[in-house]
Amino acid sequence: MKWAAIFFALVAAAAAGWYIMQTNISRTGSQTGESIPLPAGALATVKLPASFTEQEQIGGRAYDAVCAACHGPNGQGRDGVAPPLVHKIYEPSHHRDMAFVLAAQNGVRAHHWKFGNMPAVEGVTRSDILAIVTYIRALQRANGIN
Template sequence: MRLGGRTAGLCYALAAGTIGVLSLSGCFTERQNEGAQLYTTHCASCHGDQGQGLERLIPPVAGTDYVARHRAELPCLIRKGLKGPLVVNGVEYNQVMPGHEDLTDSQITNLLNFLQTNWGNQNQPYTIREASELLGRCNGSDGQ
């Protein structure tokens, strides 16, 4: 069946639009899961695959008061690490946490948003602007 010029053009435009939307949805899906992937790569070996921590050695990140109460410090904690004691859910921990200088501001934002909204944590997600501004306080923002 032969299509007229106008109809054929419309069909090509719709097909191109559909392909474009499918391509974009793949990008968003990948970025949407980035926080979980980053957690698995950079955090799970210490904090556990479900954020449960390790006894009284390494604090949990699942269902913790610390994630909610220390929102402003969390971006720098991920970028620069932590030395010294902290209290999570009433338990004191005092281990060294390495920093992750290799992560971009965007990756830190996605990682934090994964923590903020999973495993019983029901906190407000970060915007990239907020995370970058907070990282600026510890000279940790890379502007990306």
């Protein structure tokens, strides 16, 4: 009987751990619904949504590949490099999705921040950019930027 109780307790603990991992861990390994700690040089604290749609996940992977080096993980920005994209300045009513497309395709002159001009992003397609914008908009909504 003692072994059965121990076995049951271990199975229950493993199942609980698996459930918590599946429901609370985001694509980047941080807990959803909580603010991600600011890495060194980050400019904004970002709260992740509870989950990402398939399209948002695709955009997140594309963001990590082509945007995160400058704009930081999850759009947090990087001090002295590039602004946070999870910021009221980039809300949809001020910077529509096409503004992101044009900025990535053509570059953009600095106009809100003192980071300098953004160069065009080589090798990124319009489809990639739109997926990235979908991801950024999900992050913005999770942070009250609509």
